[in-house]
Amino acid sequence: MTNALRFPAADPKTAAAFFAAELAFEADPDDVHRDLQAGNTSGYVLVETRSPEAFARERIPGAVNLPYRDLPEQLDLDPDLVYICYCESFQCNAATKGALALAQRGFRVKRLAGGITAWREAGYPVERNQADVSKVACHC
Template sequence: MTNALRFPAATPEAAAAHFAADLAFEADPDDVHRDLQNGDTTGYVLVETRAPEAFAQARIPGAINLPYRDLPATLDLDPDLVYICYCESFQCNAATKGALALAQRGYRVKRLSGGITAWREAGYPIESDGLVTEGVSKVACHC
């Protein structure tokens, strides 16, 4: 028996349910970038969950900053929107912590796969102090 198939593959129905669930929790940087290029982010807001210092250094255009450590018990956010949280990378869990905090407050959330690192590595633009630049430099997480 091969190593890859030591554990049997799921049925197509179970696999479909599993991967649909994954997509319910994650947003892809490519999809978000296409939306930004088309000027249509209807239904969602990008949320930078890192510290304000990181937000000032580099952020995805149009994102708002809600540091997960500073989220108040009540927020004045639109309950009809989905909040797509991101942080530095797969090695940082500030987006997960921010998404959890927002979900606990009754908001619908997703996490942006790979954070701003994946965004930059794809060559998508970032904002810094109001300027749009190419995503090339690494920024400390400040989480």
């Protein structure tokens, strides 16, 4: 038996349910980029969950900064929108913490797969306020 099949694959119906559920929690950078290019972000807002300092250095165009550490209990956000949270990368969990906090406050959320690192590595544009971005640390 191969290592890859040591644990049998799920039946197709179970696999479809699992992967559909997974997609309910994550957004793909390619999909978000296509939306931004088309000017069609109706229904969602990109949320940078890192610190204001990290947001000032570099962010995805159109994102708003809601640092997960500073989220108040009451937020003046549209409950009809989905909030797509992102942070630095797969190694950072600020997006997960931010999405959790927003969901606990009654908002619908997703996480952007790979964060701003995956976004940048795909060659997508970022906005910058400061000239020195040679070392953009997570600052979560």
